[in-house]
Amino acid sequence: MSNDYKLQIENLCFAYDRDYILEDSDFIIPSRKISAIFGASGTGKTTLLTLFSLLFRELENYRISGKIYFNDSGNIVDILSIRHDFWEIRRKIVYIAQEPNPLDVSIFRNIAFPMKLNGITNKKIIKNTVIESLERVHLYNEVNNRLKDSALELSGGQMQRLCIARALAMKPEIILLDEPTSSLDSENKEKIEDLIIELGQSNTIIVVSHDREQIKRVSDVVFECKGRKVLKID
Amino acid sequence: MKVIKLLLGGYIWFCALSITVMIVAFLFFLIKNSIYPLLNIPISNILSELFPAIIGSIAVTLSSVAIASPVGIMTGIFINEYTNGRTRNRLVFIFKVMGGIPSIVIGIFGFIIILVVNRAIGYNLRPCLFVSSLSLALLILPYIVHSTVIAFRSISLKEKVIGLSLGVKKHQNIFYILFPKSLPALFSGIILAVGRAAVDTAVIMLTGVAAMAGMPSSLLKPYEALPFYIYLRSSEYRNINELSMVYIAAVIIIIICIGLLYVSNYIHKRILIRIKR
Numbered sequence: 001m002s003n004d005y006k007l008q009i010e011n012l013c014f015a016y017d018r019d020y021i022l023e024d025s026d027f028i029i030p031s032r033k034i035s036a037i038f039g040a041s042g043t044g045k046t047t048l049l050t051l052f053s054l055l056f057r058e059l060e061n062y063r064i065s066g067k068i069y070f071n072d073s074g075n076i077v078d079i080l081s082i083r084h085d086f087w088e089i090r091r092k093i094v095y096i097a098q099e100p101n102p103l104d105v106s107i108f109r110n111i112a113f114p115m116k117l118n119g120i121t122n123k124k125i126i127k128n129t130v131i132e133s134l135e136r137v138h139l140y141n142e143v144n145n146r147l148k149d150s151a152l153e154l155s156g157g158q159m160q161r162l163c164i165a166r167a168l169a170m171k172p173e174i175i176l177l178d179e180p181t182s183s184l185d186s187e188n189k190e191k192i193e194d195l196i197i198e199l200g201q202s203n204t205i206i207v208v209s210h211d212r213e214q215i216k217r218v219s220d221v222v223f224e225c226k227g228r229k230v231l232k233i234d
Numbered sequence: 235m236k237v238i239k240l241l242l243g244g245y246i247w248f249c250a251l252s253i254t255v256m257i258v259a260f261l262f263f264l265i266k267n268s269i270y271p272l273l274n275i276p277i278s279n280i281l282s283e284l285f286p287a288i289i290g291s292i293a294v295t296l297s298s299v300a301i302a303s304p305v306g307i308m309t310g311i312f313i314n315e316y317t318n319g320r321t322r323n324r325l326v327f328i329f330k331v332m333g334g335i336p337s338i339v340i341g342i343f344g345f346i347i348i349l350v351v352n353r354a355i356g357y358n359l360r361p362c363l364f365v366s367s368l369s370l371a372l373l374i375l376p377y378i379v380h381s382t383v384i385a386f387r388s389i390s391l392k393e394k395v396i397g398l399s400l401g402v403k404k405h406q407n408i409f410y411i412l413f414p415k416s417l418p419a420l421f422s423g424i425i426l427a428v429g430r431a432a433v434d435t436a437v438i439m440l441t442g443v444a445a446m447a448g449m450p451s452s453l454l455k456p457y458e459a460l461p462f463y464i465y466l467r468s469s470e471y472r473n474i475n476e477l478s479m480v481y482i483a484a485v486i487i488i489i490i491c492i493g494l495l496y497v498s499n500y501i502h503k504r505i506l507i508r509i510k511r
Contacts (some may be wrong), residue, residue: 055395060318091401101396103411114400117410170400 005071006031006174006204007052009230012066014047016059021047021227024066029174029221031071034200036215037208039225045208047097047228049176052206053095054079054086072173091118094172098179100159102151102166107143110151110162111169118170133165137195157188164195175199177207182215193218260434261488268485273479284483286449290457291490293450294363294442295432298370303424310382315408315508326383333376342367348441364453366442373437374427381423385416414505421502428494433487435461460487 006030014022015187029035037045042193050056051068067078072092074208079089111130120126128148134140139161143154151162160180177196181189196218199205209215215222222233271280313325344365351359360363389412391419442460450457464483471477 053399055399058391058395058398085403087398087401087403088509090399094401095395095399097392097395097399099392103396104415113410114402116395117397117402117406118400166400 004031008069010067014051015063017061020228025230026106027223027230027232029206031204033220034196034205034207034218035221036219037223037225038210038215043225045225046178049208053093053176054089055095057086091170092173094167094170096163096167098182100114100156100163102159102162104152106148107151107162111166114166115169122201129169133169135160135219136168137165139165157184160184160192174204177205179208180186261314263483267478268481271475271482275475280482283479284486287458287463288486290450291432291460294370294438294459295428297367298374298431299428301367302371302375302378306378307382311408312381314383314386323472329376329379337373337434338436339488340369340373341437342416344437344441361456362454363442363450363457366438369437369441370431370434374431376418377427377430378423378456382420385419388411417502417505421498425495425498429491432491433461435465439463454465
């Protein structure tokens with residue numbers, strides 16, 4: 001596998017509660033590009049993201065086969081062969097849910113807390129990373145005087161950017177965005193799209209969306225989930 | 235259809251009102267009957283008679299909750315987060331069955347512990363506060379396990395994966411993210427357990443409570459408790475004054491339960507404030 005690719009998927013099959021969602025899917029996610037996945041509801045778009053982030057391991061009654069090779073800075077790992085310590089992969093392939101889901105703590109703590117749990121204890125590093133992450137999502141100027149306020153007081157768009165900032169603070173290799181603008185108004189939607197384009201210049205991003213206009217605007221590579229397969233659209 | 239709706243509404247109102255009226259009437263009866271001795275018997279006499287039982291009740295309740303809570307919460311977390319499918323259902327069923335065991339049986343179990351310790355280990359263990367606490371802990375354990383399972387089950391998968399999706403380890407996710415979220419439901423379970431432990435008589439009768447034992451001076455000594463005092467006095471009273479003391483004891487036990495509920499709520503709020511900072 002060339003180093004230009006971040007994920008290589010081979011013969012991927014996934015069934016949940018005996019219903020096959022994906023069958024024999026083969027495709028490649030390029031490095032440092034924005035890959036978009038679209039398709040009708042129930043075709044397995046979100047499932048794909050949970051497979052990449054290994055969050056499907058939290059489910060019961062599933063069956064999976066195939067390979068997902070993750071190019072971890074030249075070190076290639078089949079993440080489906082990992083049976084324990086999923087957190088190592090999840091730290092590198094970070095999933096951001098469709099609905100903004102900040103923790104019920106302060107804005108600062110929302111970003112600092114996962115860092116602390118991941119072993120970063122130096123207060124100065126944490127503070128700098130929090131500020132840097134908030135600046136990267138253009139949220140710092142909006143919240144810099146209320147970092148100790150509850151994150152639940154933010155607007156929907158701000159919450160979504162906070163969730164992206166929280167993910168960026170982990171310095172991930174891949175960012176998985178699950179319909180990031182579905183719950184936002186047009187103004188916030190545009191802000192998030194601009195942010196995705198900006199982040200895509202230096203990160204590998206996989207974004208799931210059903211909005212064709214959005215996909216056209218933000219993505220470099222497009223995949224379609226159709227009939228249990230994932231097809232690359234040229 | 236309209237008639238059924240009306241009847242159903244009426245029935246709901248009847249149930250709610252009749253229960254409220256019953257509780258209010260019961261409390262009124264208790265308070266009315268406890269006022270008489272308060273006016274006629276010197277307070278110092280009442281206190282000297284009831285104080286050891288009050289302290290004994292608080293001691294046995296708090297120590298049993300202190301023993302059962304960590305074990306129950308950890309068991310509940312294990313059942314919900316570390317088992318799956320059939321194993322989980324079986325364990326939940328076992329604890330539901332345990333919750334239905336009559337308290338006298340738990341009392342016998344505590345008594346057997348005393349016998350086993352005496353015969354097998356050779357240590358001269360007698361019925362005492364410690365064995366009562368241990369037995370009461372066993373009695374309330376299923377309530378705490380059940381409330382923990384329910385509390386963790388009520389957290390949606392979306393919420394459960396917030397931490398996991400950021401690379402947080404499973405145990406960290408449980409104790410730093412899910413546990414604080416489940417605290418309100420957990421505290422409800424613990425409060426219920428406090429109420430159950432505070433009023434149970436059968437368990438403590440066989441394991442450590444004694445009449446005229448005085449203030450509880452050690453975990454390994456017998457003690458007095460309000461439920462046992464109520465049981466003993468109400469079955470053996472010789473005059474109206476002794477019966478009146480039973481009503482006072484009943485009012486005090488209700489006050490203790492309400493007090494413990496407030497303390498639990500206060501601790502709960504303090505913990506939530508600390509977590510949110």
